[in-house]
Amino acid sequence: QDGAASAEITRGGTLNMIVQPEPPMLIVGLNTQGPTLYVAGQIYQSLLTYREDLKPLPQLAKSWTVSEDGLTYTFNLQEGVKWHDGEAFTSKDVVFAAEEFLVDAHPRWRLIREAYVESVTAPDDLTVVFRLKKPFSAFLYGFELSSFPIMPAHLYQGTDYRTNANNTRPIGTGPYKFEDWQRGSYIHLVRNEDYWKEGQPYIDDLYFRVIPDAASRAIAFEQGTVDLLRGGDVEGFTINSLTSLPGVETTTAGWEYFSPQMFLQPNLRLEVFKNKDVRKAVYHALDRDFIVNAIFFGQGKVSTGPFAESMLFHDPNIQQYPYDMELAKKLIADSGVDLSKHPIRLLGLPYGSTWDRMTEYVKQQLEELGFVVSIQAVDAGGWLQAMGNFDFDLAFSFLYQFGHPAQGVSRIYFSDNQVKGTHAGNNGGYENPEVDEMFRKAADAIDEAEAAEAYTKVQQILAEEVPVLWMFDMKNTTIYRDKIRNPVRTAIGLNEPMDEVWIAR
C-alpha cells in the first residue's frame, strides 16, 4: 500500500456513517456491543487484529512469540504510542487491562483468565508476558478490541470504572479522537494529530449519525448524507436497490472474525424436544433457502453445521437437513409424538421487521407440521430475560464465533455451561459428555491437526444430534460510495481503526 499508491492518497474530508442503535457509551472496556465497538474502534485499540483468513496481525503489539509448550505468550509493543491526553502507552496499561480492569468489567476475558491465565507481567515498558496454566489453542484469537480492550491505566486504575469522570470523554490510542456527542443525533470524532502511525489517518472528521428508522437510513445514504452503511443499517431488500445506485460499492467481507450464525434453539428440557426425531423434523420443515432469499433478501448463507463457513476448522461434510416437509411429517408420524398435545411458544429476535417476518414464517411452517404455536412477543430486554432464564420453548438466537471455536462456539454446548443470566451459554440444556470432551481436547491442543481432528468429530456428532438448528450464516453487507477507499481490510471489518481509509475527490 505504500510507495506509488500512497502518492495518490488524498487527505482530508469528512466521513459520514450511521451508528445504529445509538450506543449507550463509548467505553469499550465496559460495553462491547456492536455499536459501541463500531465507534470506539476508532478511538481505542487492542494488541492484535486478524486477517480475513483469521491469521493474527499486529496492532498495538508489534510482534509476539509463543513458547514451545504453548504456555508463555510474549508481546512486544509498538513504540511511540500515546494516549489522546498525551500520556505514553506502555505495558503497564496492558497489565492493568488483563489483571484489573477487564477482570472486573469484561464478561469473556474474566472467564479465560480464570481458566487459563496464571500471570501477566511487564518486564519492561514495551514487553508484556502472559503465562498460562495450561495450553489454550485459541489464546491468540482473543486479542482484538472486543475481546481485549485496553483502557488507560493512568486514568482508571484505582477508580470506580463505571462512574469514572473520563467515561464521558473516552481517551484511547486510536487514529481518531472523541470530539463531541449530541445524544440522539450524532457522535463526532476528529483526526488524532499525534497518531503513532506517521502521517495517518487521512480523514479529518468522522460522523456517526443516529437515525432510528431503517427507511430513513436508506434515504440518508441515497441522498448522500452518509457515505457508508454497515451491515444491519438497512433492511435486506434496500441493500439490493442501494447497490444498484451508480458509484456504490459493496462488500460482505470484514465479519470473518465474528462470523455470526443464526440458529433456532429448542429448549431440550421440554419433553417434546428431547426427542431427536422431532428436532430433525422441525429442521426439515424449514425452507432455509426461502428464509435467506425471500426474507433476508440474500443477506445470508444457509448453514451447513455448527461452525460458520468462515470459521476455522469448518467441516462441510456432515449430515445435512434440506427442506422436505413430507419427510418432516413422516419423521413426526414415525416418532409417535402427537404435536398438538405440545403447544409451544416461539421466541423471536426483536431486531426489526425482517426478523419478525422470519418468526412469522417459522410459525407457519411449524403449524403445518402439526405444532400449535404462539409467538412470544418480546422486546430486546424481554428476549434477553427469557433466554437467560431458560424461559422459552423454541427460540431464535445467534452466536458470534470470535475467530475460534474455543472462543465462540463451544460455549453453547458445554454441559456445565448452563448458566442462568446470559443468552450466550448452553441455554438449551444440551448434555453430551463426548461433545464436552472433544471440545476440551481441541481447546487444549497445541497441535493444529490434533485440534482439527477433534473439531471434525464434534461437528459430526452435533450434526447427528441437532441440539440446535443452525439456520444460516449471517451475511453483513457493507455499502459505501466508491470514493471511500480501503474501508474494509481485516476480519473485524469496520471495527478496525480507519487509519488507512481515505476519501478520493
Next chain:
Amino acid sequence: MSTAQAPLLSVDKLTIRLPEGFDRKNAIEDISYDLSAGEILCVVGESGSGKSMTANAIMGLLPGYLKPTGNGIRYRGKNLLTLPEEEKRNLRGRDIAMIFQEPLSALNPLMTVGEQIDEVMLVHGIEDASARSARVLELMEYVGLPDPSTMRHSYPFRLSGGQRQRVVIAMALALEPSILIADEPTTALDVTTQAQILELIKRIQRAKGMGVIFVTHDFGVVADIADRVIVMEKGLVVEQGSADQVLNHPRHPYTQRLIAAVPHRGTERKEGSSTQTGDPAPLLELRNLNKTYRSKEGLFSKPRIVPAVQNISLTLRRGQTLGVVGESGSGKSTLGRLIMKLLDNDGGQILYQGKDIAPLSQSAFRPMRKKIQMIFQDPFASLNPRQTIGRILTDGPLANGVDKATARGRAEQLLARVGLDKSAYVRYPHEFSGGQRQRIGIARALMLDPDILIADESVSALDVSVQEQVLRLLREIQEQLKLGMIFITHDLRIAAQICDQIAVMRQGEVVEMGPPSQIFDAPQHEYTQRLIAAIPGKEWHPEHVIQNLHEESR
C-alpha cells in the same frame, strides 16, 4: 322630519313563518301597529306569544332561517324588511336601539363596560376618541352608575344586575336613538331594582322624546309606564289601544283572562282562619337557625363567606301557610333547603313535632323524609325527562317500602286530584305544558302524605293565568289536607294571596313577620316598606276591573 302625526315606526302585516316541526305555523302573524315619537308602547302576552319575535324583526336580528314577510316595517319612510344589510346595520344602535332581558349575558364578559359603551359610537363613525370617552362618562353618569371614571374600567361581572342593566341602557342611549326597544328589561331584576330601572327608562323617554317599545308580561309594569298597549296571543295581536282602555276596559276575552289572573290584594285568606282549625302544637319550629356558605378554602386563599341564614326562628302549625319573601339572595331558598335537610345547618335547631332533626345524618333522616316534601320552582327541570310520570310518582313510595300496586293506585288517585287525566301515568314530562308539569310536581310531593310542604318559587316560572290556577290548586289542597306549608316567593303580591303569615327576609335575617294585612298596610320595617313601594302597578286595581266586567256581563 316627517309630520308630527306620521308614526315613527309602523309595522304592517308582519308575518314570520316557523320552520316545519314547531308547535305552530307562524311565530307571528299579520302583526300591525304603529309607534309614535314620545310614546311608550307596551307589548304584553304570555310566554311564546311572539313578543320578542316582533321586537327582533324590527331590529333585523332574526336568525337566518326565519324570514319575515308582509307589507313591511317602515321607519321614517324606509322599509326595514328590504333595506340592504349595511344600511340596517347603520340604523341599529344609531336610530333604533335595543335592551335585552338578561343583563349579565347581554354584556361581553371580556370587555370593560366603558369599552362596550364606547364601541357603539366607534362603529357609527365617531372617530374622536376623547369625545367618545367624555360621552361614555356622561352616559354612565346619566343612567345613574356610581363613580363612572372608575367603573368604566370594570368588567361586567363586577357589577350587580341593576348596574349591568344600566350599562346596557347607556349603550342604547349613546347615539340618542329615536326608538328604544326593551325586551323584558326588568324581568330578571328584583322589584326594587325593577322600579329604579323603570323610572330611568320613563325619565329618559320623556327627556329625549323617544318612541319606546316595551315588551313585558307583567301588567303591573304596563300599568306603570304604558301609553299604549298591544296584547298578543299565539302570534296574533288580539287587542290594542290606549293603556287606560286595555287595562281598565279590556274587550278581548284573552285580555280579560290575563287581567283576571294578575295577583292582587283582596283575595287574602281571612286572618286567623288557620289558627282556629290548626293544632296548637307547632308542627315545625326553627330555633336560631344559621347557615353560612364558605367558598372552598384553599391552602392559602381566604374563603368567601356568605351568611345566608342568620338566627332565624319560625313556627309552623298544621293547616298554616307561611310565606317567605325577600329579594334575590336574601336566603329564602337556603332556608327551605335547610328544612329539607338538603343542606347541613351550622347552628340552631329544626324541631319537627318536637324532635330536633338538624343533627340527624342523611341516612338516619331518610325514613323521615316523606313527612317533609317539596314543590320545586322549575316545572321543566324538576321532572326527570327520562322517566314516565308513573315512575316519577311511584319512586317515592317505592323508596319508602310501599308495594307497587298500592303506589300505582295512589298515583292515579292523585293525578285525578291535581286535575290530570289517568293516561298521564304512562307519558313523559315533555308531553306536558308547564302548568301541567307543576301539577305533577305537586302530586309527587303529595304521594308520600307529607305533613309539611315547602314550595320554593313554585309558580314564578309560570305565566300569570297558569300561575293563578296552580295557586288555587295549592290552596285547595292545603285546606283539605291541613298540611303546614312554607311558601317561598319574591313576589309580595302572590304571598299575600295564599299565606296566613309572611316573613320578610333580608340578607339572611327575618326583618319582619306578620299576617299579610299587617305587612301590606302597616309595614313596620323600613325594608318592607321599600319592597311594598316598589311593587309595580299599585295604582291600578285589576280586581276592580274584573268586578266591573262581572257586573257588565250580569
Next chain:
Amino acid sequence: MDFMKRFSLNYGAVIGLLILTLIILMAITAPLLFPGNPWKTVAMPLLRPMQDPSYILGTDMLGRDIAAGIAHGAKVSLLIGVVSTLVAVLIGVTIGALAGFYGGLVDDLLMRFTEFFQIIPAFAMAVVLVAIFSPSFISITLAIAVVSWPSVARLVRAEFLSLRQREFVQAAVVIGQSGPRIILTQILPNAVSPIIVTASLMVATAILTESALSFLGLGDRNTMSWGFMIGAARTMLREAWWMSFFPGLAILLAVLAINLIGEGINDVMNPHLRGRKN
C-alpha cells in the same frame, strides 16, 4: 323513533354508518371470504394490486394476501377499539359518577387520582404498559383503556356536578331515594348521551392508538391487525406502497366512519343544535 329520523337526516352520519357496517360485515365474513390463515403464504411475494386478479390488493413480502389481512385485521381493530372503550367507560363512569355525586373529599381524591393519569402523556403511558406487560390482545386493550378513562371520568363528573344540582335530582333526594339509586336511575340516564358521543369517538382513538403501538412493534404478534400490517410494511414503503397504503386506508375509513357517527349522534342529541339544521 324521533332520534332515528333526525339521525337519518344527517348525511355524514349515514355515510359513516354505512362504512362501519361494511367494515363490520367484512370482519364477520372474513373467515368465509378468506378461509384459512391470513398469515399464510399464498402467492408470489410482492404482487402488485390487480396484478393477479385473485389477489386484488396484492401480496406482501412473504406472499401473503393483503386483502385477507385487511379482512381478518378488521376484527382485531374493531374489537380492541370497542373493548378498550367499554373498559375505559366503565372505569371513567364509576370514578366520574362518584366524584361528581358525592363531591367534597371523595371528589378531591378521585380527581387527584385522575390527574396522575392525565399528566403523563397517554400514548407514552400506553407504550410503557404494553411493553412492560408484553404485547397481547389483553394488555393492549387494557393499556388503551387505562390511558383513556380519565377523559370519560372528567366528562361524567362535570355532567354529574351539573345534574346533581338539577331539581329532579333534589326531588329524588327529597322523596328519600338512596345515593346509589339516584346515581343509577336519576342521573346516569340523563348523562348517557354525552357519554355515548365521547365513547364513540374513543373507539376511533383506540383504533389509532392500537395501530400506532403496532407500528412501534408493540402489537399482538399472534393476530393480524391493520396497525401491524402498516408497521410491517413501513420499511418497504418505497418498494411496495400498497402494503401500507391499504391498511392505512382501512384505518382511515374506520376511524372516519366512527367519527362521523359520533358527530351525528352528537348533533342529534345536542339540544343546542336542534332545530338549527334543516
Next chain:
Amino acid sequence: MLNFTLQRTGKAFVVIVAVVVLNFLLIKLAPGDPAAILAGEAGSGDPQYVENLRQQFGLDKPVVVQLWNYLSGVLTGDLGFSYRNQVPVLDLILGRLPATLLLTGAALIFSLITGVLFGVLAARHRGSVLDSVITALALLFYATPLFWIALMSVLLFSINLGWLPPFDMETIGAGYTGWRRVLDIAHHMVLPTVTLGLFYTAVYTRLTRASMLEVMSLDFVKTAHAKGVPNSRIIRRHVLRNAVLPVFTFASMQTGQLVGGAILTETVFAWPGIGRLMFDALMQRDYPVLLGVFLITAMVVVVVNFITDLLYRFVDPRIGIS
C-alpha cells in the same frame, strides 16, 4: 397571586410525587431485570457479573428502600444515574429536552394558529362550501394515523420533491452558527412540526368552530348586533376572544399528549428528543431514564398548565376572584 402560585405549586408537587411513585411501582412490576439485560448486552453475563451490577444499581435492596432512595434523590435534584449510558439521568434528559420542547412547541403553535384560523373561517362561513371543505379536511386529518402521515410526507416532500430534509434537527457537521443555524434548524423542523401538528390542527379547527358557533349564539353577540357593530368586528372583538379561551385551555391540557405523539415523530424523523429517549430507555430497561423522562414530562406539563392558568387569569377578568 402569590397565594395562587403557592397553592398551585403545592398541588403540583403532590401530583408529581404521585406520578413518580406510581411509575416507580409500575416499572418494578415489569419483567426484565435491568442488570441481566445490561450483562446480556455486554456480551454474556455470568451470575457473579449480574450480581455485581445489581448491587451497583441498588437493585438488591427491597423495593420500598429503592423507592425511598429514588424519591429522596429526586427531591435533591438527583434523578439517578443511567448505568447503561454511564451518565447522570438529568444530564441525559436535559441534553435531549430542548429538541423536544422545540418540536412540540412549534407543533403546538403551528396547530393553534392553523386550527384557530380554519375554525374561525369555517364558523364565519358556516354552511358554505368553505365550511364543508374545512370540516371535511379536519375530519380526515383527525382520522389519519400520525405515523402514516409522517411516512407519506417524507416520501413526497423529501424523496420525490427533495424540498425538505427527511430527518435530523440540523445539518450535521455543517458548523453553521447564528442566523444560518436558526434557518437550518427551521428548515429541518418543517416536516416533523407539520406532521406532529396536523392532528391537533384538526382538533383545534373543530374545537374553534364549535366554540365560535356557541359564542355566536350568546346574548352579548346579539347585543353587539343591536349596537350596529359590523359583522367582522363582532367576530374579531366579541366572538373570537371568548371562543379561543376554551381552545387554549384545551391546548394546554394537550401538551402532555403532544409529547406522547413526539415518540412517533421523533422515531420517523430521527429527532434527538426525549420521546425517542423514552422509547429507547424502555426497550433497554434503562429505568432511571424512563422514570426521569416521565418526571420531567409531568413537570413540563404542570408548568405549561400553570402558565396557561396565569395567562387565563390575565385574559379573562372573571377568574381570580371567586
